[in-house]
Amino acid sequence: MGDQLQNPWRGVGLDDAGLMPLADAHDVARLLQRCPAHAPTPLQDMPALAEKFGIARLWLKDERARMGLGSFKALGAAHAIARAAAATHADDLQEALRDKTYVTASAGNHGLSVAAGARLFGARAVIYLSETVPDAFGARLQAKGAQVVRAGADYEASMLAAAEAAERNGWTLLSDSSWPGYTELPLRVMEGYLQLAAEAVAQIDRAPTHILLQAGVGGLAAAVAAHARHVWGAGPQIVVVEPEAAPALIDSIRAGRVVDSSGPESCMGRLDCKTASWIALNGLARDADLFMTISEQAAQRGAALLAENGLPTTASGAAGVSAVLDGLALPADARVMAILSEGPEDG
Numbered sequence: 001m002g003d004q005l006q007n008p009w010r011g012v013g014l015d016d017a018g019l020m021p022l023a024d025a026h027d028v029a030r031l032l033q034r035c036p037a038h039a040p041t042p043l044q045d046m047p048a049l050a051e052k053f054g055i056a057r058l059w060l061k062d063e064r065a066r067m068g069l070g071s072f073k074a075l076g077a078a079h080a081i082a083r084a085a086a087a088t089h090a091d092d093l094q095e096a097l098r099d100k101t102y103v104t105a106s107a108g109n110h111g112l113s114v115a116a117g118a119r120l121f122g123a124r125a126v127i128y129l130s131e132t133v134p135d136a137f138g139a140r141l142q143a144k145g146a147q148v149v150r151a152g153a154d155y156e157a158s159m160l161a162a163a164e165a166a167e168r169n170g171w172t173l174l175s176d177s178s179w180p181g182y183t184e185l186p187l188r189v190m191e192g193y194l195q196l197a198a199e200a201v202a203q204i205d206r207a208p209t210h211i212l213l214q215a216g217v218g219g220l221a222a223a224v225a226a227h228a229r230h231v232w233g234a235g236p237q238i239v240v241v242e243p244e245a246a247p248a249l250i251d252s253i254r255a256g257r258v259v260d261s262s263g264p265e266s267c268m269g270r271l272d273c274k275t276a277s278w279i280a281l282n283g284l285a286r287d288a289d290l291f292m293t294i295s296e297q298a299a300q301r302g303a304a305l306l307a308e309n310g311l312p313t314t315a316s317g318a319a320g321v322s323a324v325l326d327g328l329a330l331p332a333d334a335r336v337m338a339i340l341s342e343g344p345e346d347g
Helices: 026-032 047-053 077-087 109-120 135-143 155-169 184-203 219-232 248-255 278-287 296-308 319-326
Strands: 004-006 043-045 057-062 101-105 124-129 147-150 210-214 237-243 290-294 335-340
Touching: 004 248, 026 077, 026 184, 043 184, 047 057, 057 184, 077 101, 077 109, 077 184, 101 109, 101 155, 109 124, 109 135, 124 135, 124 155, 135 147, 184 219, 184 278, 210 219, 210 319, 219 237, 219 278, 237 248, 237 319, 248 278, 248 290, 290 319, 296 319, 319 335
Parallel strands: 057 335, 101 124, 124 147, 210 237, 210 335, 237 290
Antiparallel strands: 004 290, 043 057
């Protein structure tokens, strides 16, 4: 069993809470109406798994085919870039950002979203990858038109290199994390994730009693939690799930501020983030009920279990569900919603 912490800030937020996540998805929906690749993803009802877990219902919001990019991240950076394009009022949106270059670091799907968004609106994308990111992922980015640069031994080092390149070249840094002084674009990235939450609300036939949200820097979890509170109020118990190797949010909640965490490399690569997003932490301090970490073994068992039930994914994609395998106590009448956040790495 991993670490668990009841949120002492629930309903109030941190004493020095700054910018909060947005909660209203209407602006996102209006923009997506103009995107030919957009279609809602399914909410899978999983009665066999619910029975196995000893609960009443289990729904999985299945993001594996989101906009052809294989992950919920398709809604994030691409949405932020689309907002910038729309703000130009250009007659031809496909050329609206032809003079801009977006740069970021990525350990996975965020880079694909930046690359796809830049390509749609005529911008250039430069993606920094650490030495640990597989060559196959670099090839996928290049196929989307992005320039790939290798820098650093880990994600944090590659992000520092991307930020330095942005400053040096006058490029636009588009991170999915946030910190004091860097909030506008990450707020818009998180706003894009509200589409996922709004779809789930429309698709579900009864309000959930529990919502399980995996977290890296926390952007997805904070956006979904904010929308869930907006729609359902205090009712659902919201659980934030992180790798034991990267307890960025749970450590920060204990400290009452953003702190750097530490740990070995995790098999939950998309969630292996050692520092939380400032905006996400502020929102989750207000909206989440429980923070917990899960073991590498539990995450791998969760991914295997979902594959056995016809839903192949990664350890990161299964992390919310895996919390049930690693000590999360749920009552027999629980109605649980979780997110299947990405497809398998070879998919």
